[in-house]
Amino acid sequence: MKRFRFQSLEDLPETLRGSVVAIGNFDGVHRGHQSVLNTALGFARDHDCPALVLPFEPHPRRLFQPDLALFRITPAPMKADLLQAMGFDGVIELPFTRDFANQTADEFVDRVLVGGLGARQVVAGFDFHFGKNRQGGPAFLMQAGKTRGFHVTLVDAFRDSAAEVISSSRIRDRLHAGDLAAANDMLGYRYRVEATVTRGKQLGRTLGFPTANMKLDDNAALAHGIYAVRFIRADGTIHDGVASFGRRPTVDEDGVALLETFLFNFSADLYGETCTVAVCGFLRGEEKFETLDALTEQMRKDEAEARAMLAGLAPLGDLDANLTFGAETG
Numbered sequence: 001m002k003r004f005r006f007q008s009l010e011d012l013p014e015t016l017r018g019s020v021v022a023i024g025n026f027d028g029v030h031r032g033h034q035s036v037l038n039t040a041l042g043f044a045r046d047h048d049c050p051a052l053v054l055p056f057e058p059h060p061r062r063l064f065q066p067d068l069a070l071f072r073i074t075p076a077p078m079k080a081d082l083l084q085a086m087g088f089d090g091v092i093e094l095p096f097t098r099d100f101a102n103q104t105a106d107e108f109v110d111r112v113l114v115g116g117l118g119a120r121q122v123v124a125g126f127d128f129h130f131g132k133n134r135q136g137g138p139a140f141l142m143q144a145g146k147t148r149g150f151h152v153t154l155v156d157a158f159r160d161s162a163a164e165v166i167s168s169s170r171i172r173d174r175l176h177a178g179d180l181a182a183a184n185d186m187l188g189y190r191y192r193v194e195a196t197v198t199r200g201k202q203l204g205r206t207l208g209f210p211t212a213n214m215k216l217d218d219n220a221a222l223a224h225g226i227y228a229v230r231f232i233r234a235d236g237t238i239h240d241g242v243a244s245f246g247r248r249p250t251v252d253e254d255g256v257a258l259l260e261t262f263l264f265n266f267s268a269d270l271y272g273e274t275c276t277v278a279v280c281g282f283l284r285g286e287e288k289f290e291t292l293d294a295l296t297e298q299m300r301k302d303e304a305e306a307r308a309m310l311a312g313l314a315p316l317g318d319l320d321a322n323l324t325f326g327a328e329t330g
Contacts, residue, residue, distance in 0.1 A: 005080050006092050009116035016090050017118040019050040024125055025168075026055050028073035029082040031188040032125075032158035032166040034319070039155050040123040041087055049120055050089040054112070055079065057093040063101060071172055071219040073187075078194055078276075085322050092117070105136025109144045121151040128154070160186065178223030180282040189320035190230070190278040193220065193259065197270040200258070209299050211260035212270045214277070216245075224257065228281040228306035230324055231261055234273055238324075239263045242299075242306035243277060246286040262299075264307065278324045281309045 006012050022040035026033045037053070044051035057076050061068060074082060080091050094100065094112070103111070108131050113119045122145065130136040136144075138154050145152040157165045164170070166186045174183040175191065184190050195214035212231065216222070224246035231239045243261040261277060283305055289295040315321035 004084050004090055005076075006090060007095065009092070009094070009112065012090070012092065012117070016050050016052060018120050019052040019089070019117065020044040020047065020121045020123065021052050021054050021113070021117055021119045022088075022123045023054045023128060023130075025059060026053065026074075026079060026083075027059065027168045028171055028187060029079060029086075030073075030166055030168065030171060030186050031160075032186075034086070034188055035158040036123055036125055036155045037083070037086060037088075039153060040121075043121050043123065043153070044089075047120065051087070052117065053083050053088050053091045054117070055091065055093060056096040058096060060096055060101070063096060063098065069219050071221045072217075073168060073171060073175075073191075073221075075194075075217075078192065082189075082319070082323075086319060102132050105131030105140055106144075107131070108136065109141075109148060113144075113150065114148050119150045121153065123153045123155065126154045126156050172221050175221040176223065178225060178282060178285070180223075180227070180279060184280075184316060188317045190280050190316070190324050191222070192276055192278050192323070193222070194274065194276045195259070196272065196274045199271055200260070209262045209296075209303075210267075211244075211262050212275065214259045214261070214275070215256065216259055220257075222259075222279065223282075224286040226283040226286070226302050227279050228283060228309040229261060230278040230280055230310070231263055232276040232278065233270075234275060236326075238326075239266050240307070240310045241266075242283070242302050243279070244286070262303065264303070280313060280324070281306070283309075 020040045020043045022037050024033065024036060041051050059070060059072065061070050076093060083091050113122060122141065126138060128138060128141065142152045159165055171183050171186050180191065193216055195216055197212045197214055200213040222245050227243045227245065229241050229243045231241050241261045241263040243259055245257065245259045247257050259277060283302055289298065315325055
């Protein structure tokens with residue numbers, strides 16, 4: 001398989017030098033990011049050259065605010081998958097260390113953009129800053145491009161229908177609040193999580209609803225509740241299902257939060273497989289039931305509602321069509 005992710009400039013093959021380079025953190029790869037990224041892809045097509053993305057890993061807040069919990073909408077592997085699905089040729093995940101952060105703006109341009117990437121064109125958001133103490137801004141980058149031989153394009157902020165700027169922080173807030181529809185609309189695709197399927201207590205199996213259990217990151221912002229989902233296996237096949245994310249108050253109130261997905265018309269063993277869940281629709285909040293019979297009855301209703309919702313699902317855009325509808329659905 002062709003390598004897509006690179007962690008040093010020395011690893012970058014010569015065929016990817018002289019690319020159009022999109023720069024930014026791009027956590028979430030949301031519609032605002034996509035306006036920058038699609039601009040870069042358009043230039044790459046026009047010039048018949050590769051298109052690369054230069055994000056910063058780990059997130060700069062890990063370095064500058066290490067004690068502040070940070071929910072990543074798209075951890076590095078998932079972000080790379082999304083960028084590859086958009087059509088990029090590679091992602092350069094240069095380690096964001098103290099030494100990297102202490103580079104001057106000129107050093108960043110000379111060492112990374114010119115010496116390391118041989119950038120043909122740089123595309124970034126209108127407010128992009130870089131270098132020690134954020135000394136390099138849009139005007140600096142434009143002038144650096146003129147003197148060092150690369151073009152610079154700065155893309156204005158992308159706004160929603162209410163004229164509000166789409167941002168990663170807004171999406172995190174909506175996920176925390178349980179407003180999945182608004183979060184997905186800003187993302188331009190269905191919010192996704194990825195984890196390894198583990199063995200649980202298998203209570204769902206005894207109730208007729210065997211589930212694939214996944215432990216999400218402790219900082220995951222998804223609100224506890226029941227969701228209609230699409231479950232993507234490692235081989236790319238997609239299966240509809242209904243998922244519960246939470247602490248299972250009816251049977252295990254003090255347990256850790258788990259994502260438990262019941263896949264429709266599916267019986268294969270998934271233990272140990274790393275899978276992705278596209279969270280398509282919110283059905284209801286998490287509830288505590290007095291009896292297992294009452295819980296089972298509600299689960300049947302949840303299944304029926306999820307099936308109906310997923311049967312009428314339509315892509316939110318080209319990226320969502322590729323990600324959520326791109327393989328045979330079971």
